[in-house]
Amino acid sequence: MFPIDLTASGIALDDVTFSNRLLDEAGVAAISVSAFYAEDPVTNVVRLCFAKSDATLDAAIERMAGFRRAVGKE
Numbered sequence: 001m002f003p004i005d006l007t008a009s010g011i012a013l014d015d016v017t018f019s020n021r022l023l024d025e026a027g028v029a030a031i032s033v034s035a036f037y038a039e040d041p042v043t044n045v046v047r048l049c050f051a052k053s054d055a056t057l058d059a060a061i062e063r064m065a066g067f068r069r070a071v072g073k074e
Contacts, residue, residue: 003047019031022064026067
């Protein structure tokens with residue numbers, strides 16, 4: 001698993017919104033870390049899983065880069 005700190009990445013979305021939009025708009029699934037907290041959830045971190053082929057990961061990186069550029073313009 002690989003964590004992404006949304007705040008440090010300049011993304012002004014909470015983890016659930018980011019994960020939902022990333023899936024809907026870029027076709028890449030992320031795991032909202034807040035789902036693992038019963039109280040005081042961390043809402044600025046998502047996780048990615050790398051249990052895919054290199055070709056699939058390369059395509060996901062390209063789609064995520066496009067999504068990041070679009071989110072940065074909001």
